[in-house]
Amino acid sequence: AQKVTQAQTEISVVEKEDVTLDCVYETRDTTYYLFWYKQPPSGELVFLIRRNSFDEQNEISGRYSWNFQKSTSSFNFTITASQVVDSAVYFCALSSARQDKYTSGTYKYIFGTGTRLKVLA
Amino acid sequence: ETGVTQTPRHLVMGMTNKKSLKCEQHLGHNAMYWYKQSAKKPLELMFVYNFKEQTENNSVPSRFSPECPNSSHLFLHLHTLQPEDSALYLCASSQAAGGTDTQYFGPGTRLTVL
Numbered sequence: 486a487q488k489v490t491q492a493q494t495e496i497s498v499v500e501k502e503d504v505t506l507d508c509v510y511e512t513r514d515t516t517y518y519l520f521w522y523k524q525p526p527s528g529e530l531v532f533l534i535r536r537n538s539f540d541e542q543n544e545i546s547g548r549y550s551w552n553f554q555k556s557t558s559s560f561n562f563t564i565t566a567s568q569v570v571d572s573a574v575y576f577c578a579l580s581s582a583r584q585d586k587y588t589s590g591t592y593k594y595i596f597g598t599g600t601r602l603k604v605l606a
Numbered sequence: 607e608t609g610v611t612q613t614p615r616h617l618v619m620g621m622t623n624k625k626s627l628k629c630e631q632h633l634g635h636n637a638m639y640w641y642k643q644s645a646k647k648p649l650e651l652m653f654v655y656n657f658k659e660q661t662e663n664n665s666v667p668s669r670f671s672p673e674c675p676n677s678s679h680l681f682l683h684l685h686t687l688q689p690e691d692s693a694l695y696l697c698a699s700s701q702a703a704g705g706t707d708t709q710y711f712g713p714g715t716r717l718t719v720l
Contacts, residue, residue, distance in 0.1 A: 518706040532709075532711075535708050576649070594651065
């Protein structure tokens, strides 16, 4: 079975602190994708990153960075020098291909329960 | 208009009402999705449409009825809902439903059932 665990329900930090959001996943598939989304109070899930299972290189985008480690089945997200605007719920998601008549793979999109990040001024 | 839009943004309805949620995507995608987000629960996938055909119904009660007239529009018709159906309903789209394309989400409709 596939599963995504975000053990941190809520994190509070003071502005300018670094913060890491944890994501641990389970899958038996060898080909899969991992995602991070941000959900601000407005409600819309904003796509942040997609990483495939064959690419373990860490990625940095501005103040955001992601650490993918297959050995520990983790895909952690770090915000450097946090800002109040980073306050949101962050979701990690796992997807692998699904068999339907349009593709030859199999697909399932699983979200974690989310981590609420509060950045205090 | 860009991305994925949803209307209305807020909806209050009684248990005997009939209402519809609308989603429109301007990304040229072929797959569309309905999700339910309740407090303290993971996002629940409700329906998947790929090239206008429903490819997944995740054991959703029949009081929720989806409709996908074309690849850009998706509706969720609601009737005789229960208070526990109160939630944020999110629409998403992706290039295709097969494979692992990134899903892009709309702002959601906050539904309250009295």
